[in-house]
Amino acid sequence: MRVLVTGGVGFVGTNLIKRLLKDGHEVVSIDNYSTGFKENEQEGCEYHNFNLQHIYDFDSYMENPDVVFHLAALARIQPSIKNPTIAIQNNFDSTLNVLEWARKNNTPVVFAGSSSFHHGLWGSPYAWSKHAGEQLCRLYSNVYDLSTIICRFYNVYGPHQLEEGTYATVLGIFEKQYREGKPLTVTGDGQQRRDFTHIEDIVDGLIKCMEAMHGAVDMRYAGEIFELGRGVNFSIKEIAEMFGTEIEYIPKRPGEYDVTLCDYSKANETLDYNPVKNIDEYIKEVIG
Numbered sequence: 001m002r003v004l005v006t007g008g009v010g011f012v013g014t015n016l017i018k019r020l021l022k023d024g025h026e027v028v029s030i031d032n033y034s035t036g037f038k039e040n041e042q043e044g045c046e047y048h049n050f051n052l053q054h055i056y057d058f059d060s061y062m063e064n065p066d067v068v069f070h071l072a073a074l075a076r077i078q079p080s081i082k083n084p085t086i087a088i089q090n091n092f093d094s095t096l097n098v099l100e101w102a103r104k105n106n107t108p109v110v111f112a113g114s115s116s117f118h119h120g121l122w123g124s125p126y127a128w129s130k131h132a133g134e135q136l137c138r139l140y141s142n143v144y145d146l147s148t149i150i151c152r153f154y155n156v157y158g159p160h161q162l163e164e165g166t167y168a169t170v171l172g173i174f175e176k177q178y179r180e181g182k183p184l185t186v187t188g189d190g191q192q193r194r195d196f197t198h199i200e201d202i203v204d205g206l207i208k209c210m211e212a213m214h215g216a217v218d219m220r221y222a223g224e225i226f227e228l229g230r231g232v233n234f235s236i237k238e239i240a241e242m243f244g245t246e247i248e249y250i251p252k253r254p255g256e257y258d259v260t261l262c263d264y265s266k267a268n269e270t271l272d273y274n275p276v277k278n279i280d281e282y283i284k285e286v287i288g
């Protein structure tokens, strides 16, 4: 298939593109390299450096793709609290431009939603912007009969995750601190629980969405929501303890919530999504 990926040099995008290329698909990425890296580029994929906020016509990048994976976003809670206008405008405008072009070409769109939906839309500008993206998908499906799927990811970890800076993930930070022999920094009392999902399971879910949309004959996916997580959660303190090293407690940050836990039964029944990777085994491999 011909596949357009936005955010193709980010964490999720890089892993998705690797799998798409391995499966023999033709892939084009559009990314502005704001939080993604040139080192993530994969041989066989065509890369374009553009800001989706300023692109209204994608034809010159890939004409009539079979599907668009719209992953590009400023993707973390804390930076969005510091710079709300940047996060909201970036995520909203990008999604609107992708959907508007997809509408003209009748191209199915898979949108990266977030489990932050379950913890209050007004908890952070990031959570709000992700929910606004979901609403835009549903609007375009409802009014223009555009096929859209929303995948809500739960704390993704694995190769190519960000390890430093304000966009780093918890596991990325812990792995770097562990390698450098520093104490692992746990926010608050560390009792907040998260459903950590390995990137391979997320990519598997995304591929299943693409296949389902492509095979759909008499069924359109109209803003259909699938929760993609592991279905098990651990406290941050438990995760830190799995590394078997020193822990340092630092103040809780705004916008953090207490528990995430994915119910992926709908994705399982509809897409045959079956996550298999366990975080305790992953950490054992990391620490060797």
Ligand SMILES: NC(=O)c1ccc[n+]([C@@H]2O[C@H](COP(=O)([O-])OP(=O)(O)OC[C@H]3O[C@@H](n4cnc5c(N)ncnc54)[C@H](O)[C@@H]3O)[C@@H](O)[C@H]2O)c1
Binding pocket: 006, 007, 008, 009, 010, 011, 012, 013, 030, 031, 032, 033, 034, 035, 036, 037, 050, 051, 052, 053, 070, 071, 072, 073, 074, 075, 076, 090, 094, 112, 113, 114, 115, 130, 152, 153, 154, 155, 156, 157, 162, 167, 169
């Ligand atoms: N990683 C997670 O745990 C997680 C959880 C829930 C949802 N998500 C969602 O999944 C998607 C991918 O997340 P990620 O972890 O790979 O983040 P990431 O920051 O690694 O990747 C996002 C990519 O989008 C690009 N980008 C941002 N704004 C852009 C713009 N205006 N134009 C072009 N490119 C732009 C960045 O340069 C980056 O390469 C995001 O939409 C995020 O909200 C991620």
